Amino acid sequence: MVIECKHVWNYISEYLDGTLPEETRTIVQRHLEHCEICSAILDSTRNIIILTADDRVFELPVGFSERLHARIDLELAETER
Amino acid sequence: MQASTPNRPEAEVIAAILAGETQLYHELIRPYERSVYLMALSYMKNEAEAEDVAQEAFIKAFRNLSTFRGDAKFSTWLISITLNEARNRLRRQGVVRMQSLDEPPDEAGSVSPALMRDWREIPSEALERDEVRRLIQKAIETLPEIYKQVFLLRDVEELDVSETAQTLSISISNVKVRLHRARVMLQQELAPQLKTIGRAQKRRWLPWS
Numbered sequence: 543m544v545i546e547c548k549h550v551w552n553y554i555s556e557y558l559d560g561t562l563p564e565e566t567r568t569i570v571q572r573h574l575e576h577c578e579i580c581s582a583i584l585d586s587t588r589n590i591i592i593l594t595a596d597d598r599v600f601e602l603p604v605g606f607s608e609r610l611h612a613r614i615d616l617e618l619a620e621t622e623r
Numbered sequence: 624m625q626a627s628t629p630n631r632p633e634a635e636v637i638a639a640i641l642a643g644e645t646q647l648y649h650e651l652i653r654p655y656e657r658s659v660y661l662m663a664l665s666y667m668k669n670e671a672e673a674e675d676v677a678q679e680a681f682i683k684a685f686r687n688l689s690t691f692r693g694d695a696k697f698s699t700w701l702i703s704i705t706l707n708e709a710r711n712r713l714r715r716q717g718v719v720r721m722q723s724l725d726e727p728p729d730e731a732g733s734v735s736p737a738l739m740r741d742w743r744e745i746p747s748e749a750l751e752r753d754e755v756r757r758l759i760q761k762a763i764e765t766l767p768e769i770y771k772q773v774f775l776l777r778d779v780e781e782l783d784v785s786e787t788a789q790t791l792s793i794s795i796s797n798v799k800v801r802l803h804r805a806r807v808m809l810q811q812e813l814a815p816q817l818k819t820i821g822r823a824q825k826r827r828w829l830p831w832s
Contacts, residue, residue, distance in 0.1 A: 581742075585744070586742040614652075
């Protein structure tokens with residue numbers, strides 16, 4: 543079975559998560575083998591997901607941890623009283 | 624601070640805290656500081672307020688620790704408390720969410736990716752550059768809220784589909800649809816920009832090619 547690019551795009555996310563039913567996965571796979579556009583879309587999406595998951599993208603404000611634990615210490619002291 | 628107990632199961636640590644070893648709370652939450660802050664930031668859009676919400680969430684979680692049941696993960700429970708805290712704060716501030724503008728319904732039309740013929744892998748080292756980090760932060764921050772939350776929980780915090788559904792009180796199929804849209808929107812926004820950066824970088828490094 544042959545499918546068009548725009549149908550393949552609907553499956554990008556589930557394809558990357560490996561949650562597509564076997565049959566659909568095979569159809570998408572075959573399309574990717576000869577479609578450089580869809581392959582590039584898939585590769586770039588996968589790449590972007592990996593980059594966004596990196597801890598370096600969002601960093602905690604300087605001193606966040608110290609302030610948080612100081613606040614917790616106050617709370618713990620209250621509790622013990 | 625007393626010695627930490629890094630490999631002790633979380634459930635045991637929680638039981639110990641409830642039994643009076645309250646200092647252990649510091650250790651219990653250490654792995655989740657970033658997650659909680661990030662989820663607070665996704666609502667508050669301002670670092671100082673996000674920090675405030677995060678602190679408040681950790682304090683509330685401590686006060687309510689005895690109501691935590693082991694059927695959810697501690698992290699999921701903590702994030703739910705954070706989201707509630709953020710929503711309550713916005714409500715108190717009188718921020719009225721424009722549901723129809725802010726939150727497109729799930730049935731809204733599909734999103735299309737940016738088209739390209741080839742993709743050269745952007746290595747993680749690219750994140751050492753401020754420019755690249757800012758680009759990615761901005762792309763995530765400007766996602767419509769319902770997509771951003773699902774994306775952050777699934778792809779940044781790495782919760783699974785059902786944990787994400789539980790945390791946001793939405794269905795599993797909504798999680799999948801929103802995650803798909805979020806990912807495609809990010810590809811659409813970021814792929815063309817990152818591609819240019821990749822090329823400029825290559826030119827700088829390999830002037831002879």
